[in-house]
Amino acid sequence: GESVGLHLPTLSVQEGDNSIINCAYSNSASDYFIWYKQESGKGPQFIIDIRSNMDKRQGQRVTVLLNKTVKHLSLQIAATQPGDSAVYFCAENTVGNQFYFGTGTSLTVIP
Amino acid sequence: SAVISQKPSRDICQRGTSLTIQCQVDSQVTMMFWYRQQPGQSLTLIATANQGSEATYESGFVIDKFPISRPNLTFSTLTVSNMSPEDSSIYLCSAGPGGTEETQYFGPGTRLLVL
Incomplete structure (x- = not known):
């Protein structure tokens, strides 16, 4: 499958600070991306998505940025809370509706 | 959004045996997929479960090892x-x-330990 990788495998932030999680993808033809949050012992939970015709999308406390020129995706979490501690994955959509996942970043929020 | 349940949630099995995992969706869906996630690792796509036809397997996964059924638009099994x-x-x-x-x-996952 396609290669979708993350720059930082672990990230620790102070509660209340903003978090930025990065992701690089390799398939320039990918046209849809999702960020998932996975808490321990649970399945991945949808956070936010973005289509390739956009470069920014905002949700509640989260923003996804897409830079197609350098094939880079980022997830920004505002005012990070202890409940945000989890592993975050980016996923890349290819033809046939398959999603390929990055390696994941473990976010730890320090109270 | 779709709500997905899986059974069993976890199991401990003996070498050489087989386990069938069930996946139930609360609404009709066109696409269903099976992934594997090693501890501390990312998700790897095993196959696409196609309703009414044979599953489509990713490189490194074969039907003999991971047979999949998709009898309708709300249910699938992985063995x-x-x-x-x-x-x-x-x-x-x-x-x-x-x-x-x-x-x-995604469903909550099935945690499998093979001894």
Whole structure:
């Protein structure tokens, strides 16, 4: 499958600070991306998505940025809370509706 | 969003045996998928479960080892056959309404330990 990788495998932030999680993808033809949050012992939970015709999308406390020129995706979490501690994955959509996942970043929020 | 359940939630199995994992979606969906997640690792797509036809397997996965059924638009099973300790993993089912650029939702996963 396609290669979708993350720059930082672990990230620790102070509660209340903003978090930025990065992701690089390799398939320039990918046209849809999702960020998932996975808490321990649970399945991945949808956070936010973005289509390739956009470069920014905002949700509640989260923003996804897409830079197609350098094939880079980022997830920004505002005012990070202890409940945000989890592993975050980016996923890349290819033809046939398959999603390929990055390696994941473990976010730890320090109270 | 689709709500997805899986059974069993976890199991401990003996080498050489087989386990069938069930995935139930609360609404009809076009696409269903099976993933494997090794402890501390990312998700690897095993196959696409196609309703009414044979599953489509990713490189490195074969039907004899991971037979999949998809009898209708809300249900699928994955069997892990002739298990070895290397099959110990989390197996996740996902579903989406279909078409490109459509969100996929995940079940809680089945935690499998093979002794």
